[in-house]
Amino acid sequence: MQRWVIHVDMDAFYAAVEQRDHRELAGKPVIVGGLGSRGVVSTASYEAREFGVHSAMPMAEARRRCPQGIFLAGSHARYSEVSARIMTVLSGFSPLIEPLALDEAFLDVSGMEQLYPDIYQLAAEIKQRIRQTVGLVASVGAAENKFLAKLASELKKPDGLVVIAPGKALGVLESMPVSRLWGVGAATNKILRELGITTIGELARFDLALLIQHCGNIAQQLHALANGRDVRLVIAERPPQSVGKELTFAADLTGTDRLKAELLALAEKVGWRLRCSGYSGRTITVKIRYRSFRTITRSCTLSQSTNFDETIYLTACMIFDKCSHTEGIRLLGITVSSLQSGDQLTLFDESDKRRALYSTVDRLKSRFGEAIITKAQLLR
Incomplete structure (x- = not known):
């Protein structure tokens, strides 16, 4: 049986959702991302791209290139809701769906093409169903493996449909x-x-x-x-590889106390996310971006897994102290990887009392929001 993989990539997804939900934005340059002085572009509509604006560009540069643009912070909750509806549409075409992000996914449709005149018509039906269901445009690529399918989806954006037939790669x-x-x-x-x-x-x-x-x-x-070869399978259920959080500061930070307070805030958020998802991890990575945009990452692997804020924070501080900081810092991040599911273990001898404390804190956060309780150091 011929293997067929389809890659679906929503065109300018965040901006397209905004243009769909707010008709007055149709046809206008819409730019979604962080609106602060250090923010970056998440998505730019195709109207904005004509001015050279693209994702990951500093927002200040986007404003310079497209001063008439409409700049929005966006709504991750709304985008997640729309994404879930898109994934539901895709599930009607194959049980093997591998989401890569909110706006793209692979499908293994091997054998499914027999229900249609050809693979092109199957891909066209996916595009049409998405447009009918959520009112958005997708670019779709089909090929015999993941690499070629993703490449095909990029060849005729926006609103593209490209099939790379076997032997033509x-x-x-x-x-x-x-x-x-x-x-x-x-x-x-x-x-x-x-x-x-x-x-x-x-x-x-x-x-x-x-x-x-x-x-x-x-x-x-x-x-x-x-040579057009890629043996990777479409994996329907992919566990997370890491959990992390990073923060770009409005102004460059100096001073160990202030920077460690930021590390503590990041450790709290990462620990909370790990516990919510039922994971703990052994490898803790700190990312530092300096005023000059020089970026470093340093990691430490623990002997046992953890999802406790203190352990993450103390390890991050140890990593931070080993780095030489000769200029202001514009971004800090903490990521925990080498994940495992189940009850957390830590480098230290954590008592049942501490586990009970975290359980209580997590219930409060779940009920009243993540900001309802925090470390006293962060309130100074």
């Missing part, structure tokens, strides 16, 4: 830049350029053994993708 990939491949960042791209490789076709024909010498472990993956 190399022709599609031939002249594309290697940066289109998953795993090719700035450092790998530089190595490939030094080897005379600028297109995916050149990479596909390059000697694999020599590629391994220069690129290491990622070489085999890149070579396979360049």
Whole structure:
């Protein structure tokens, strides 16, 4: 049986929801994201993209490029609600759905195409059903694997529908830049350029053994993708890989006490989210972005899992103290990974009394909101 994977990607999702819900925004440049001086763009409508605005751009730059834009903080709750309706639509086409974010998902539709004249008509039906159900536009790609399906969905945005038929991948990939491949960042791209490789076709024909010498472990993956091969399955239930939170400050912060207070606030939020989702983790990572935009991440792996705020905070402080801070800090983040489900364990000998305390605190937060109770240090 021919394998078919479909990738559904909602076009400018957050901005499109705003334009749908507020008709006066239709056809206007809508930019959704953090509205503070350090905010970044989450999504820009296609009208805004004509001015060079794109996701992850500093909001200040977006305002400079598109001063006539309509800037919105957005509503994550609303976007989640719409996303759930989209996933329900997709579930009518396949039981194997792998959401990647609120606005995109993979479907394994192998065998389902037999219910339609061809795979193109199946993909077209998905687009139409989404438009009828939620009033939004999706770009859809279909191919024999996840890499090619996602690539196909990007080729004719917005409102695209592209099928890469079996045996046709190399022709599609031939002249594309290697940066289109998953795993090719700035450092790998530089190595490939030094080897005379600028297109995916050149990479596909390059000697694999020599590629391994220069690129290491990622070489085999890149070579396979360049030849249109991707063996990853569509995974319907994917547990979270990490739980984290980061914060960009309105002004650069200095001073150990102030910065550690921010770490404590982050640790509280991460611990709460871990306990709510029933996970604990062993690896704690601190992310620091300085005034110059230099960004570092440092990690520490504990001997046992935890989801307690204090353990996360103390470990984050230990990591923070080992770093040299020679300039102001514009962003801090804490992430816990190496997750496991079930009851939390910690590096320290946590008593039943402490577990009971967290249980009480979590019930209060669930009932009255996350801000109802916090550490005394954060109220100073």
